[in-house]
Every structure is written in C-alpha cells, then in structure tokens.
Amino acid sequence: MNAPYPWLESSWQRLLASRARPAQALLLAGPRGVGKGLLAQAWAQTLLCESPQPDGSACGSCPACHWFEAGTHPDFQRVTLLEKTTKEGETRMATAIEVDQAREAVEFVRMSTYRAGYRVVLVNPADTLNIASANALLKVLEEPPLNTVFVLVSDQPRRLLPTIRSRCARVDIGLPPAEQAAQWLSRQGVDDAVNLLALAGGSPLDAQRWVGSGELDERRGILEGLMRPDQMDPVSQGERWKAVSPQTWHKVVYKWLGDLLAVKLQGGVRFNRDFSDELEQLGKRADLAGLLALAKMQAAEGRTLAHPLNRSLQLQAWLIQYRHMFD
Numbered sequence: 001m002n003a004p005y006p007w008l009e010s011s012w013q014r015l016l017a018s019r020a021r022p023a024q025a026l027l028l029a030g031p032r033g034v035g036k037g038l039l040a041q042a043w044a045q046t047l048l049c050e051s052p053q054p055d056g057s058a059c060g061s062c063p064a065c066h067w068f069e070a071g072t073h074p075d076f077q078r079v080t081l082l083e084k085t086t087k088e089g090e091t092r093m094a095t096a097i098e099v100d101q102a103r104e105a106v107e108f109v110r111m112s113t114y115r116a117g118y119r120v121v122l123v124n125p126a127d128t129l130n131i132a133s134a135n136a137l138l139k140v141l142e143e144p145p146l147n148t149v150f151v152l153v154s155d156q157p158r159r160l161l162p163t164i165r166s167r168c169a170r171v172d173i174g175l176p177p178a179e180q181a182a183q184w185l186s187r188q189g190v191d192d193a194v195n196l197l198a199l200a201g202g203s204p205l206d207a208q209r210w211v212g213s214g215e216l217d218e219r220r221g222i223l224e225g226l227m228r229p230d231q232m233d234p235v236s237q238g239e240r241w242k243a244v245s246p247q248t249w250h251k252v253v254y255k256w257l258g259d260l261l262a263v264k265l266q267g268g269v270r271f272n273r274d275f276s277d278e279l280e281q282l283g284k285r286a287d288l289a290g291l292l293a294l295a296k297m298q299a300a301e302g303r304t305l306a307h308p309l310n311r312s313l314q315l316q317a318w319l320i321q322y323r324h325m326f327d
C-alpha cells in the first residue's frame with residue numbers, strides 16, 4: 001500500500017516506521033485539502049491488516065482489509081460529524097461531534113477486541129469535538145487500553161483542548177510543493193493546474209474539487225463583473241449575483257480583494273493568476289483606504305455568511321462601495 005498521495009510519502013514512511021510500536025494517540029494536523037483523512041484511514045487499515053507487506057503497510061487482500069474497505073471491521077470505529085434532520089425536514093451536517101458519540105467510542109475501546117489485534121478509533125474532524133465530548137474522550141486518551149490506537153485528524157489543531165493535544169503524538173502535514181501538486185493535478189486530467197492551485201491557496205485536493213463543481217463558472221462570472229467596475233450597474237449586478245451561494249461569492253470576492261491589495265502594495269497576484277493583467281491595472285487605480293475598508297468588511301461578512309438578511313440590497317451596497325474605489 002502506497003501513500004494516498006505522492007506528497008504524503010515522507011509522513012507515510014514515518015508512520016510505517018512506527019508500526020511495531022505505534023503511538024496510542026496520534027494527531028494528524030495540517031491545512032485542509034492535503035489528504036490527512038485518507039492518510040489516517042490508510043494508517044488505520046495498516047494497523048488492522050493481518051498479513052502486512054514487508055514495508056509494514058496493509059496488504060489489501062486479507063479478511064481484515066476486506067472488512068476495513070467494506071466499512072465493517074469490528075475493531076474499527078469512526079467518530080465524525082453526523083447528518084441531522086432539522087424540524088423542517090432538511091438534512092444538515094452537525095457542527096459538532098456529540099458527547100454520545102464520544103461515549104460510544106469509550107465503550108468500544110473498553111471491550112475486548114474481536115480479532116486479537118489492534119483496535120482503532122479515527123476521530124475526524126477532531127476540532128469539532130465539543131467540550132463534553134472532548135472530556136469524555138480524554139479519559140481514555142490519558143490511559144488508553146492495551147492495543148488501542150486513537151487517530152485524530154484536524155485542520156485547526158489549536159481549537160483542540162490543550163489536554164487532548166498534549167496527549168497526542170503529532171504529525172504535521174504541510175501544503176505540498178507547488179510543482180509536485182501541479183504535476184499531480186495535471187495527471188488527474190486537470191487543465192490549467194498551476195492557476196487552479198493558486199486559486200485554491202496551494203491545496204491540490206481543494207483545487208480538484210473546484211473542477212466540475214460549477215463554482216469555476218460562477219467565479220468567472222463574478223470576476224468578469226468585478227474587472228469592469230466602470231461598466232457595472234450595482235442594481236442589476238446585485239440581482240444577478242443573488243443566485244450565487246453567499247459562501248461561493250464570499251470566497252471569490254475575498255481572494256479578489258486580497259489580490260488587489262497585494263498589487264497595490266507592490267506584491268504579486270497570489271490567487272487569481274488567470275486575471276493577472278486585469279488585477280495589475282485595477283490594483284494601481286484602486287484607492288488604498290477604500291480597498292482596506294472593503295477588505296475589512298469582507299472579512300467581517302465571512303462570519304455572518306449563513307444569514308444574509310436581504311441579499312440583493314447587501315450586494316448592491318457592496319458593489320457601490322467597490323465601484324467607488326475606482327472613481
């Protein structure tokens with residue numbers, strides 16, 4: 001079994017080297033979109049495999065590997081965010097790992113193993129443990145039963161309780177080198193890998209998710225409006241952009257403003273490299289105070305994304321301010 005992605009090779013080798021005496025509590029930490037979840041899963045399978053390969057990795061063909069891949073291994077427990085049905089009948093992802101889930105995991109590790117090997121609990125995203133569930137888990141993390149391995153995965157390890165963090169051996173996974181990530185994306189059939197990678201802030205898996213999601217077209221539509229502030233009519237534009245999800249709009253605009261600021265402050269375009277020429281021109285024209293004010297407002301908007309009160313009015317106000325920067 002290889003590392004799930006080429007840029008994870010050294011972390012993977014480090015884990016394999018510890019297979020004889022694995023950390024009982026392991027934290028895989030790093031930015032989103034670098035494959036930590038799959039790495040954690042490969043590690044769990046490797047620990048559970050009953051006829052590992054010479055390098056220690058899972059064979060992929062023993063009964064344990066089959067059960068693992070089918071999601072039915074009796075000595076493996078996944079603790080993650082669950083889908084919930086609201087009163088209105090909508091399905092939503094929970095925002096926290098609940099205490100009942102943590103208690104279930106605690107009970108699980110206190111039972112004897114089915115296969116006389118390891119018992120593995122994978123917690124992902126570990127930073128969504130709330131105080132109660134973190135405290136419930138802490139009890140077993142402090143003194144893990146024999147042959148028990150906890151693997152925690154987190155994009156935001158600082159949000160974990162310090163007592164949990166300090167119990168874990170930590171493997172940090174950074175963004176892959178840009179060239180390696182772009183090569184990988186090209187091999188996945190992604191055109192324009194370099195630009196897309198920049199847009200995704202260096203995360204190859206986020207870049208891959210952009211492709212075919214429809215978001216790229218929405219982004220282009222938004223940027224084509226933003227690159228021509230003089231021809232923009234805030235009222236009709238606001239009406240048109242109302243249909244774009246606030247999350248997508250925010251993400252696109254936030255990076256656009258970041259690039260304008262970078263140009264203004266004599267830096268280079270970081271995210272929207274396919275619009276470099278337009279950004280260079282606009283960046284020079286933009287009023288710095290206005291740009292800073294708008295960027296600040298945009299950052300604040302990021303915290304209230306789920307509740308736009310009157311979306312088209314909000315967009316219009318924003319657009320008027322944006323256009324004003326270039327007067």
Ligand SMILES: [Zn+2]
Binds near residue numbers: 059
């Ligand atoms: Zn196996």
